[in-house]
Amino acid sequence: MSSSRVLAVDSGAGHVACGVFASAKTGRLVLEQFALESFNPDAALEAQWSELVSQSLAPAAKRAGVSGPAILCVPGHLTLTKFIKTPAVDKTKREKVIQFEAQQNIPYPLGEVVWDDLVVSDDGLDLEVMLAAVKLDVMEDLCRSVRGAGIAAEAVSPSALALYRSFKYNYPEVTDGVLVVNIGARSTNLLFVNNNRFFVRTINLAGNSVTQAVADEIKQDFAHAESLKLQVLGGHSDLPEASPGRAAVLSASHSFAARLHLEITRSTVNYRRQSGAEQPVCVYVTGGGSLVPDLVPALAEKLKIAVERLDPLRNVDVGPSAQDARAYSAVLADLVGLAVPLSQEESAFTLLPPSITQSIAFRREQPFYIGAAALVALSLALPIWQLNQRAVVAAQQAQVVEAKLQPLRALKTADTANLEKIEAIKKEVTAIQSLVESKSNWINFFTDLQERLVKVEDVWLEKLQVLRPSSTDTASAAPAAGAFGGPAVAQTGAPVPILRLNVSGRLLDKNHPVSKVSEDSYNRVKSLLASFAGSQFISSVEKENFNPNQPGILGFDFILVVNPLKPL
Numbered sequence: 001m002s003s004s005r006v007l008a009v010d011s012g013a014g015h016v017a018c019g020v021f022a023s024a025k026t027g028r029l030v031l032e033q034f035a036l037e038s039f040n041p042d043a044a045l046e047a048q049w050s051e052l053v054s055q056s057l058a059p060a061a062k063r064a065g066v067s068g069p070a071i072l073c074v075p076g077h078l079t080l081t082k083f084i085k086t087p088a089v090d091k092t093k094r095e096k097v098i099q100f101e102a103q104q105n106i107p108y109p110l111g112e113v114v115w116d117d118l119v120v121s122d123d124g125l126d127l128e129v130m131l132a133a134v135k136l137d138v139m140e141d142l143c144r145s146v147r148g149a150g151i152a153a154e155a156v157s158p159s160a161l162a163l164y165r166s167f168k169y170n171y172p173e174v175t176d177g178v179l180v181v182n183i184g185a186r187s188t189n190l191l192f193v194n195n196n197r198f199f200v201r202t203i204n205l206a207g208n209s210v211t212q213a214v215a216d217e218i219k220q221d222f223a224h225a226e227s228l229k230l231q232v233l234g235g236h237s238d239l240p241e242a243s244p245g246r247a248a249v250l251s252a253s254h255s256f257a258a259r260l261h262l263e264i265t266r267s268t269v270n271y272r273r274q275s276g277a278e279q280p281v282c283v284y285v286t287g288g289g290s291l292v293p294d295l296v297p298a299l300a301e302k303l304k305i306a307v308e309r310l311d312p313l314r315n316v317d318v319g320p321s322a323q324d325a326r327a328y329s330a331v332l333a334d335l336v337g338l339a340v341p342l343s344q345e346e347s348a349f350t351l352l353p354p355s356i357t358q359s360i361a362f363r364r365e366q367p368f369y370i371g372a373a374a375l376v377a378l379s380l381a382l383p384i385w386q387l388n389q390r391a392v393v394a395a396q397q398a399q400v401v402e403a404k405l406q407p408l409r410a411l412k413t414a415d416t417a418n419l420e421k422i423e424a425i426k427k428e429v430t431a432i433q434s435l436v437e438s439k440s441n442w443i444n445f446f447t448d449l450q451e452r453l454v455k456v457e458d459v460w461l462e463k464l465q466v467l468r469p470s471s472t473d474t475a476s477a478a479p480a481a482g483a484f485g486g487p488a489v490a491q492t493g494a495p496v497p498i499l500r501l502n503v504s505g506r507l508l509d510k511n512h513p514v515s516k517v518s519e520d521s522y523n524r525v526k527s528l529l530a531s532f533a534g535s536q537f538i539s540s541v542e543k544e545n546f547n548p549n550q551p552g553i554l555g556f557d558f559i560l561v562v563n564p565l566k567p568l
Helices: 043-064 091-105 136-148 159-170 207-218 222-233 244-275 295-303 320-331 333-339 354-438 441-456 519-533
Strands: 005-011 015-023 029-038 068-074 080-087 113-122 126-135 151-158 178-183 188-194 197-203 282-286 306-309 316-318 459-467 474-476 495-497 500-508 538-547 553-562
Touching (some): 005 151, 015 320, 029 333, 043 136, 068 136, 068 159, 068 333, 080 091, 091 113, 113 136, 113 197, 126 136, 126 159, 136 151, 136 354, 151 159, 159 178, 159 197, 159 333, 188 244, 197 244, 207 222, 222 244, 244 295, 295 306, 441 519, 519 538, 519 553
Antiparallel strands (some): 015 029, 080 126, 113 126, 188 197, 500 553
C-alpha cells in the first residue's frame, strides 16, 4: 500500500467505520472517503461479532467505494494489553527477554494468541515495553470477515495504540501529563500520556453498562434498551419528562458517570504510584459513550481538573465526499490513529495472524519469483529443445532394444516358474525325510517307558490316552514331523501344536497288602514321575494325581507333555 494513501477500518464492539486518508503537501491528513455502520453491541452476541462486522462493513465499504489492503483496528475488550519494565539490554538480546516476559504475562500459550511488543521508553537503565495480544482464532475470524467485504487486512493495531497515535497527531503541543478516556460499547481505554510515554488500562465499564442497567430497570431486552438509550441521550425521544423509560436512562447515565469517576481516580492513583508521574492536568473524553449528557461537567466537578472532549479531526482535513464524518467525530479517534504516519518501530508492530503475514510476504515477493522463473525458462529453452531431440532418438533406440528383450523376458519367466516348482519339491522331500526319521519315535518311547516301569517294580499302566492339542496350544520346534497321526512340526521353526499323553496306572505295596499304602509307595511313584521328566521324549509332567483308597494299591494318573523336538 502506498504511504500517501491509507485505507483504515475500525471494527468496534458496536460499529464499523472505514475511511481513506491521504497526505496533503502540507503534511496534514485528508479524509477523502468515509462510511460508518452500527450494529447491536450486546455481549450475548460475542460469538457472532466477526459476522456482524462483515455484514456491516460490506455496505459501508460499498457506500464509500473502498476495497483492497487496509489497516485494521481491534477493540479493547478483545485485546490484552500489558506494560512491563525490564533492565535495558543489548538489542540483540532484547527479543529473548521480551519473549520470556510475554510467556509470564500473557495468560495463554503463546501459540494460541497473536501478540507483539512495542518499546515505550528506553533510558539506558530500564526498558518499558507494551505487550498486546489477541486470541488467534478471534483474529483469524476478523480477518476472514473483512476479506468477505472485499478488504484485506495488511496490518492490525490494538485500539489503545491507535488512540495514542490519534492524540499525539491532533495535540502535538501537549507535553504535560494528560488522560485520554475512550468510552466504547464494551470497554473503555484509559490512556495516560506524558510527553512521549504512555500507559493504557482497559476497563469493562462502557456504554453497554448503561444499556444493561436500563434493560434491568424497564424489564426489556437489550436491543430495546439500547434503542431507548440512544433516543433519550441523543434528544430524539418523544417520551414525557416523567416517563419511567426516560427516568431509567437518566438514572443509569448518572450512575455510569459516578462509576467512571471512581475507575479514573483508582487508575490514576495506581499509575502515579507505579510510574512516579504527576497528576494529569487535563482529561480528554471521546468514544460513543462520551455522548452521555453532562458527562464532561460531571467528571470535571468530581476530578477537580479540566475535562474536555477530544477532537480527532482537529488536524485532519475532511474532503467533500466525507463531510458526514464530522457528525461521528466522537467515534473516529481510533480510525484517525490508524492513518497517522508511523515510525519505523511502530510500523513493525502488528497483530496480524502469522498465516496472513506469510501470505502478504509471498505476494510482495511474487513478482520477483515470476521474473526469476521467466529468466530460468528462457535460459533453459535451448537445452530443453536439444534434450527433446535426444529423447526422440533415445526412444527409437529403446524400441529396437525392447524388441530384442521380449524373447529373453519370456525365458526369464519360465525359469522363475521352474525355480518355484523346484523349491516346492524340496519342501516335500524334506517333509518326507523328517517323517521317515521320526517313525521309530513311538517304539523308542514305549521302550523307554517300559525301562522306567521295570526300575520301579510292581507297577503297571492301565491307560495311555493321546490328548489332541488345541489351536492355541503351540510351541516352537526345530524341523521335524509327527508319526502315527501326530501333529506336523513347522519346517521353519514356527509354533507347532503340543501333544500330551494322559497316563494312569497302579503300584502294588507288597509290604502292606491289606492296609493303606505306605509313604514308601508314594516315593516310588514320585520317583517314576521324576524319571519321566528326564526322558528325551517328554518335556514336562503335569497334573499329578494319587488315589490311595484301595488297600495295598496306590492309583495314579498324570499328563506327559511330549517334547516338540521328539514328536510322536
